[in-house]
Amino acid sequence: xxxxxxxLHASDLHLDRAISxxxxxxxxxxxxxxxAPYDAAERxxxxxxxxxxxxxxxxxxxxxxxxxxxxSIAFLLGQFERLxxxxxxVYWCGGGVDQTEHWPKAIELPANVTTFPSTLVEPVVxxxxxxxxxxxxxxxxxxxxxNPANFHAGEDEIxxxxxxxxxxxxxxxxxxxxNYWALGGKHKRKIVKRDETIVVxxxxxQSRCPTETGPHGCTLVSVDTDGVAHVQDKAVDQIRWTDQRxxxxxxxxxxxxxxxxxxxxxxxxxxxxxxxxxxxxKISTTGEFHSGLRKASLQKELLNWLRQEFGQLHxxxxxxxxEIDAPRALPTEWYEEDTILGDYLRAVxxxxxxxxxxxxxxxxxxxTTDGKEWMVDLARLPKETRESILHRAALLGVDNLSAxxxxxxxx
Ligand SMILES: [Mn+2]
Numbered sequence: 001x002x003x004x005x006x007x008l009h010a011s012d013l014h015l016d017r018a019i020s021x022x023x024x025x026x027x028x029x030x031x032x033x034x035x036a037p038y039d040a041a042e043r044x045x046x047x048x049x050x051x052x053x054x055x056x057x058x059x060x061x062x063x064x065x066x067x068x069x070x071x072s073i074a075f076l077l078g079q080f081e082r083l084x085x086x087x088x089x090v091y092w093c094g095g096g097v098d099q100t101e102h103w104p105k106a107i108e109l110p111a112n113v114t115t116f117p118s119t120l121v122e123p124v125v126x127x128x129x130x131x132x133x134x135x136x137x138x139x140x141x142x143x144x145x146x147n148p149a150n151f152h153a154g155e156d157e158i159x160x161x162x163x164x165x166x167x168x169x170x171x172x173x174x175x176x177x178x179n180y181w182a183l184g185g186k187h188k189r190k191i192v193k194r195d196e197t198i199v200v201x202x203x204x205x206q207s208r209c210p211t212e213t214g215p216h217g218c219t220l221v222s223v224d225t226d227g228v229a230h231v232q233d234k235a236v237d238q239i240r241w242t243d244q245r246x247x248x249x250x251x252x253x254x255x256x257x258x259x260x261x262x263x264x265x266x267x268x269x270x271x272x273x274x275x276x277x278x279x280x281x282k283i284s285t286t287g288e289f290h291s292g293l294r295k296a297s298l299q300k301e302l303l304n305w306l307r308q309e310f311g312q313l314h315x316x317x318x319x320x321x322x323e324i325d326a327p328r329a330l331p332t333e334w335y336e337e338d339t340i341l342g343d344y345l346r347a348v349x350x351x352x353x354x355x356x357x358x359x360x361x362x363x364x365x366x367x368t369t370d371g372k373e374w375m376v377d378l379a380r381l382p383k384e385t386r387e388s389i390l391h392r393a394a395l396l397g398v399d400n401l402s403a404x405x406x407x408x409x410x411x
Contacts, residue, residue, distance in 0.1 A: 002157060004225050005133045008048050008234075010218035011059035011095070011165065011184025012204040013041050015075065016068040019239060021209040022278065022320055028313055032276055036238040038075060040206035043236035044218050045079045049086050051220060054133060055126055056088060059184030059202075060095020060141060060165030065102035073104060084112040089126060094118060094140030095165035095184050101140075116163070118142040121150045125158070134223075137178070138163040141185075153177040159227050170199060180221065180229050187212060189233065191219075198229055206237050210280065210320070213241045239276045242268065250287035250327060254298070258305060265310050269317050277317045281306070283324045288331045291398065299324055326395050334398075341401040348394045352387070359386065 019033045032039075048056050063072040080090055090113045094100040100115035109115065116122050116138035125132045135158050137151045153160035155177055162176070165184040170192055181199040189203035202219040204212070215235035222230045248260055261281070268277055285293065292298065303322040310317040335345045351357050359381070381389070 002159070002225060002227055003128060003131055003133045004223060005128065005159075006051060006053040006220065006222045007055045007057060007134075007161075008044065008051070008053050008218055008220055009057045009059065009182045009200060009202050010044050010205060011202055012061040012187055013037065013044075013058070013063065014061055014097075014204060014206075014208070015041060015063040015072040017064075017208055019206075019208050022318075025318065026307075026311065029276075029311075029318055032239060037206045039238035040216075040236050041075070042079070043238070044205060045082060047218070047220070047234055047236060048083060048088055052086075053088060053220070054128060056083065056090050057136070057161070057163050057182045058090060058092040059163055059182050060093055060098060061184060062092065062095075062098050064097040065099065065104075066097070073107065077107070077110070080110045080113050084110050088112065089114065091124065091126075091136050091138060091163055092116070093138045093163045093165055093184075096141060099140055114138075116140050123153075132158055134159040134161055136161045136163055141165045151176055151178055157227070159223055159229075168199070170194070179223075179227065187216075189216075189219075191231065198231060200231060206239065207241050210241055210278075213243050215240065237275060239278060240272065241278050241280075243280050243282065244268070245282045245284065247284045247286060250285045250290045250293060252293075254301075257302065261302065261306065262309065265306065265317055269310065269315075272316075275316070279306075279317055279319050281319060281322045283322075285325065285327045287327075288329050289327045289398070291402065293324060294326075294395075294399075326391060328391070330394060330398065334402075339401075341397060344397040344401055345394060348390055348397065352390050355383070355386070359389070 015037050017037060019036055022033075025033065045056075063076065083090060092100060092113060093116045099118060101118070103109065103115070114124055118140035119142070121137050121139045123135055123137045126134045126136060135153055137153060137160065139150070141164070151162040151164070153176065159180070160178045161180045161182055162178045163182045167185065168181065168183060178197060181197065183199065183201045186201040187204040187207075188201075190201040192199040200219050203216055205216060205218060207213070207216050215233070216237040217233060217235040220232045220234050222232075224230065244264065246261065246264055248257055252260070261283075265279075268279070299322055303319055306319040306322065309315070311319065330345070334341065335349060336342060351359060
């Protein structure tokens with residue numbers, strides 16, 4: 001039996017790294033984008049206070065100590081002091097950009113902050129009152145010292161934590177008598193459990209680009225009196241990239257489309273009342289193709305409507321992109337027409353119906369060495385790629401050869 005205790009584990013705060021990857025953004029969103037890393041970090045420290053944790057582990061890349069300005073230093077000092085007033089300790093190991101030796105020499109870190117050198121693995125015992133609750137073996141980033149064998153806890157009962165930044169050979173971590181590996185350096189959350197050991201990369205607090213979709217935050221760890229760690233993800237991100245897929249019917253009219261899309265947008269806003277969403281919409285369709293739905297002007301109209309409706313001054317959802325996927329089925333009568341389009345679609349459907357017919361695409365390639373290399377690939381196209389090419393070819397024909405009313409918006 002030992003003391004139960006709680007801690008928060010976070011990494012890759014990158015306070016000075018702005019959000020990127022958005023081409024058009026209204027001016028009233030710009031400040032939120034600049035502040036997002038700070039807002040997320042503040043939520044992390046709020047959470048530490050609200051959860052009454054014993055300590056916070058910062059596993060590197062908190063801020064670029066060489067490039068980051070005074071704002072980040074002042075912010076961290078303020079937050080560390082808030083934690084000190086609640087008797088919460090901070091253990092901070094340096095990562096790629098925050099070698100803690102680079103902290104400005106003229107500014108003293110508060111007494112509740114312990115940093116670790118990069119030259120050796122240093123064990124520190126965290127005590128509550130008179131009682132030792134955990135040993136923290138920390139080291140700042142140095143590729144030579146990242147060998148798990150350097151993090152070796154004694155065989156006593158006390159809960160052991162290794163705190164470091166970077167890749168780790170996970171195959172050899174179970175032998176070190178470490179209960180919890182608090183790692184940093186991955187921006188996407190990753191957790192591995194092996195025997196009695198938990199290895200956690202909490203990911204960055206705040207996503208920075210369109211590929212970092214979904215919730216981001218830190219890990220709350222509660223260790224019970226048997227020394228068993230229970231981990232929970234805690235999202236603290238201020239701005240969240242979200243890919244939203246929706247299926248609508250080709251026969252939906254514009255007001256119905258707006259209603260379906262608007263309902264979903266509203267639900268997302270109410271589900272996340274205290275954060276802002278950057279949204280990429282992907283709309284799939286069912287039913288027979290209606291060219292009105294594919295019009296660029298309609299997609300632009302819906303995009304502008306979404307931005308107007310949900311992204312203005314008090315709106316919390318900004319639509320970054322809005323795309324309607326190509327439909328699977330075209331009206332059967334189009335294939336039977338005695339027109340150039342009919343001839344074209346019948347030609348495409350021959351290739352769709354008979355997968356043994358090879359696509360003579362190489363005829364359209366330039367006769368270069370590169371072209372010849374491509375030919376080899378074209379001869380062995382995977383089934384899905386072949387289907388997708390033929391489908392897109394059919395749609396291209398409809399766009400360019402159709403006498404059907406492409407201007408009709410009564411889709
Ligand atoms: Mn990082």
